[in-house]
Amino acid sequence: MSGGARIWALHLALVAMLFAALFVLPTYHATNLARIMVLAVFAMGYNLAFGYTGLLSLGHAMFFAAGMFAMGLPVWHWGLGGGPALLLGLVAGGAMAGAVGLLALRTAGVSFMIVTLMFAQAGYLTILYFGQVTGGDEGFVVDAAARRLFGFDLSSDVPRYLAALALFAAAMAGCLWLVRSPFGRVMVAMRENEERSRMLGYDPFRVKLAALVISGVYAGAAGAAYGLLFGYVGGSFATIQYSILPMLYVLLGGAGTVLGPFLGALLMFYLIDITSGFTSAWLFFVGAALVLLILFAPKGILGTIRERGARWLP
Amino acid sequence: MLRVEGVTAGYGPITVLRDVGFEARAGEVTAIMGRNGAGKSTLLKCVMGLVPATAGTIVLDGIEVHRLPAHRVPHHGVAYVPQGRRLFGPLTVAENLSVGLYARDGGPEVRAAVLELFPRLRERLGQVSSTLSGGEQQMLAIARALCLEPKVLMLDEPTEGLQPSMIRLIQDTVLRLKDTGVATILVEQRVDAALRVADAIAFMANGRIAETARAADLTPEARQFADHVGV
Numbered sequence: 248m249s250g251g252a253r254i255w256a257l258h259l260a261l262v263a264m265l266f267a268a269l270f271v272l273p274t275y276h277a278t279n280l281a282r283i284m285v286l287a288v289f290a291m292g293y294n295l296a297f298g299y300t301g302l303l304s305l306g307h308a309m310f311f312a313a314g315m316f317a318m319g320l321p322v323w324h325w326g327l328g329g330g331p332a333l334l335l336g337l338v339a340g341g342a343m344a345g346a347v348g349l350l351a352l353r354t355a356g357v358s359f360m361i362v363t364l365m366f367a368q369a370g371y372l373t374i375l376y377f378g379q380v381t382g383g384d385e386g387f388v389v390d391a392a393a394r395r396l397f398g399f400d401l402s403s404d405v406p407r408y409l410a411a412l413a414l415f416a417a418a419m420a421g422c423l424w425l426v427r428s429p430f431g432r433v434m435v436a437m438r439e440n441e442e443r444s445r446m447l448g449y450d451p452f453r454v455k456l457a458a459l460v461i462s463g464v465y466a467g468a469a470g471a472a473y474g475l476l477f478g479y480v481g482g483s484f485a486t487i488q489y490s491i492l493p494m495l496y497v498l499l500g501g502a503g504t505v506l507g508p509f510l511g512a513l514l515m516f517y518l519i520d521i522t523s524g525f526t527s528a529w530l531f532f533v534g535a536a537l538v539l540l541i542l543f544a545p546k547g548i549l550g551t552i553r554e555r556g557a558r559w560l561p
Numbered sequence: 562m563l564r565v566e567g568v569t570a571g572y573g574p575i576t577v578l579r580d581v582g583f584e585a586r587a588g589e590v591t592a593i594m595g596r597n598g599a600g601k602s603t604l605l606k607c608v609m610g611l612v613p614a615t616a617g618t619i620v621l622d623g624i625e626v627h628r629l630p631a632h633r634v635p636h637h638g639v640a641y642v643p644q645g646r647r648l649f650g651p652l653t654v655a656e657n658l659s660v661g662l663y664a665r666d667g668g669p670e671v672r673a674a675v676l677e678l679f680p681r682l683r684e685r686l687g688q689v690s691s692t693l694s695g696g697e698q699q700m701l702a703i704a705r706a707l708c709l710e711p712k713v714l715m716l717d718e719p720t721e722g723l724q725p726s727m728i729r730l731i732q733d734t735v736l737r738l739k740d741t742g743v744a745t746i747l748v749e750q751r752v753d754a755a756l757r758v759a760d761a762i763a764f765m766a767n768g769r770i771a772e773t774a775r776a777a778d779l780t781p782e783a784r785q786f787a788d789h790v791g792v
Contacts, residue, residue, distance in 0.1 A: 250687070439649045447660060447706075448636050
């Protein structure tokens with residue numbers, strides 16, 4: 248089997264397994280898995296910026312929330328349908344990332360991290376400040392009538408799971424295609440060394456801005472889908488926690504790997520789910536997991552596997 | 562082809578190049594020689610736009626290269642292979658080449674022509690570039706630069722630290738490039754290497770071009786080498 252065929256076969260096998268899981272898993276875990284798939288799309292977007300292009304952002308909660316509110320507000324206020332609302336969310340994530348990137352990408356490294364954090368905090372405070380429009384801290388429930396896509400009721404378990412799977416599969420295929428394309432290689436080149444990339448004729452600002460916008464589209468799509476599938480839109484999704492979560496997923500699963508964000512989201516979600524069931528100090532276990540990760544697999548699980556032999560992993 | 566006139570440049574308050582001028586002609590190799598700290602590498606970086614010229618002009622086929630941002634310079638036909646190879650380590654040979662090709666929308670024919678010059682790279686297309694030998698890394702660095710289809714190729718000590726067989730191979734490639742009409746600017750410390758491949762030699766001292774000569778007029782014992790290179 249050629250390298251490309253093996254790569255696509257692996258990713259298709261994962262999609263097939265996730266499809267089969269719907270018929271095997273109890274409802275509770277199937278719902279969890281739907282949530283994980285949407286969060287994995289968010290993390291995939293984060294990975295495109297951080298893992299592939301080297302942009303360590305602390306502002307992705309804003310892109311996620313932009314997608315979520317751009318989907319939710321027209322539904323809440325004007326009764327827009329689920330399909331167009333989802334599309335709005337996707338566009339909003341990319342537009343927000345573009346607007347932030349135009350300013351934040353004039354900095355680099357730690358400064359970029361701080362500037363993106365600052366923008367995200369401003370976004371969160373804006374949501375709270377305009378509480379009458381946005382629902383503020385309490386948020387709002389998305390009308391069940393709007394939670395329909397192509398005739399399917401997304402508030403039901405099976406259509407919701409399948410919608411999450413479809414989004415995940417599309418996002419993963421897009422990510423796989425992108426990182427294997429010449430532009431994907433340029434993103435990695437930029438991460439490795441901006442100066443060297445410049446010597447080949449690439450404008451670092453434009454390449455990084457493009458990568459950030461694509462990342463924002465992913466985050467916006469995930470935010471919009473999350474609100475639509477699980478029926479709630481709230482300011483809590485714009486807090487710093489939602490900037491850190493995708494970073495943790497990516498670090499755990501493997502930065503710069505296509506499947507790493509999903510693996511990281513899956514493991515981290517269940518680590519939190521299980522440990523929070525018997526202690527309120529679940530963050531202790533998250534911390535311990537990260538320490539172990541740094542000690543034994545600093546490139547994340549798939550990053551380490553790739554380094555130790557499976558070099559074909561994208 | 563490439564004319565550098567009266568260029569002054571440096572890093573912040575420190576002036577490294579002073580009133581530098583030379584010309585690189587199509588199909589010729591121009592070697593830049595001089596002691597450490599003479600300004601040879603800074604001169605290449607200045608042509609590339611990485612170190613801005615505070616005075617003077619750098620003109621390539623009528624285009625004022627010194628006015629361009631660094632990332633636009635390669636689009637006008639200048640390629641640069643810096644000292645120490647500088648590949649994108651985690652990418653494979655094929656991926657490194659594709660980054661070069663994508664920059665100028667180079668097609669498969671450009672890739673094939675480049676691999677024709679370096680058949681050894683063809684055997685290692687799927688290999689991660691950081692695992693190549695030093696010589697192979699240098700070949701890849703030059704190959705990636707050639708993917709830009711340059712009019713001017715600047716090589717900063719390309720044979721530094723390589724074994725003799727690899728040095729000869731790199732030199733042979735530089736000689737073959739002359740036939741394609743590329744103007745090569747070669748920073749070189751080794752007299753024998755410069756005399757073998759260069760058509761013209763510019764000797765630098767204290768940030769200036771102290772002297773220029775045709776390589777054919779020089780022998781390894783020539784005064785210029787003793788005066789400006791210290792051999």
